[in-house]
Amino acid sequence: MDNILNILCPCHLIINRAGVIEHVAPTMQKILQGETARLQHVLDLFSIKPRSGHLRGCSMFELDGQKFHLSLRRFLDLRWNGVVLRLQDRDKAIIPISFGMALKETAECFELTHADFGPSELAVDMLCLLEAQSAVRAASRAVTQRIEGAKKNAEIAALTDPLTGLGNRRSLIERLASFARQNISFGIIQLDLDHFKTVNDQLGHPVGDRVLVELSNILRQEIRAHDVAVRLGGDEFILLITGTNDPTELLGLAERLLARLKPPLTIQTHKVQLGLSMGGRIVEAAERWSMIDILQAVDQALYHSKRRGKGRFTFCS
């Protein structure tokens, strides 16, 4: 009978009425790592937490039929489950022990193997599932992270002009919408290159593209970090000057840009003489403005600059 008990439930103790351990099953013996448990009081080795109340003195035997938590005094963080069951001769009780939620830690800590569990126990299956689940979870987490990264890159790409790295028309719409939401004043300048078509026709599109990249770099250098430069398409650009209602700021910026483009640009081996035509206005926070109206107004101001002989800035109010 003892032998069958050891096979069926290899982690149990048998105690007598006094609570003294009379038998230690093989798995518990392995866990105790050679420490002699026999003839020790069960409370000397284990910390026991009954379902209700406190355990006093030798009352272990009185827990008959009740479940409780227990831990080895040397491993208090491993919380196991036990129950006291009196045996037929009434003077002894068996305490079968299961590792509950501490199963994985216990198996790790005491290097348990298949042989340390009973043939009808589900512990090994549970360990297998835990390991498989954590592998699947890790794989799922990795997918989510990669998708998140790809999504961010796609969002950036959707708002960026691929040639110049400036914002595109979509980013302009987003920025204007955000100014409207935050109710702030700003300056807006639309600009385009004079004689750009001639550059493309005479020197070819690759040189034209280099010109656009050069101009983008100049725009980036002349605006502040929180201002925005956008390429609408072709050689048309828009600058948004955040948080200003001062026309002289726009005039200053326009003059700096005209000065930068006065000397010819060196593109590969070519000297390219270009000019800028610009139109701009201030949009007051208190104003009731629409995106279409604003873009139309600066476009007309730009057109005005072109008509008056190019290479200049027109401010419209």
Added chain:
Amino acid sequence: MFVGGEVIVHGVVNKALERFTIDTYGFGLWQKVVSACPHAVAFYEAMLCYPDQDSYALLNQLSRILNKPNADILEDMGTYLVVHRNQDGVRRLLRFGGVDFRDFLFSLNEFNARIDLIMPDLNLPQINVVCGAKNQISIRLAPSWSEFTYLCIGILHAMADDYGALIRLAHFADTGSAVIQITLVDDRFAVAQGFKLAARGPSNG
């Protein structure tokens, strides 16, 4: 498995093929395989699903480039899944099945149910283990995916080594199913590789 009339394959299959190719033959060869397949992607996601033609296209290209039959490649891949240090998870999950090789083979009856708990949409062919005379054990594989047989043969050889067992394998077709016949010559032929039920760290014991 069928989704909207299209046969799909769980990403772990493609992922395994990808890892096997890269770890065995190098990233350059995998790039060659991928660029020869019109719908292939450079990296597969183990948790997503793909059309099954993708998997066959990858396998066929790999076979063409290596000049090796599909069956041999799948057998190598089965071995790889068990023995390669980048894949310790597979060996461990299989070792949970039993204390020795015979025990392990018997546990394969529960294999599909286990997989269902972990990846319900993986849908591997049903495995049925039949113990015959003395040391004869046969594994019958449902006919849904014939290439699976070769993958199993690779895995079984590698697991026998892992348990220290000496086996002989034969396989044949029987009324549509594939049958792998295992003769357990000596189940304690060599010392088994270590295995702990719970291991600290990603690959241990």
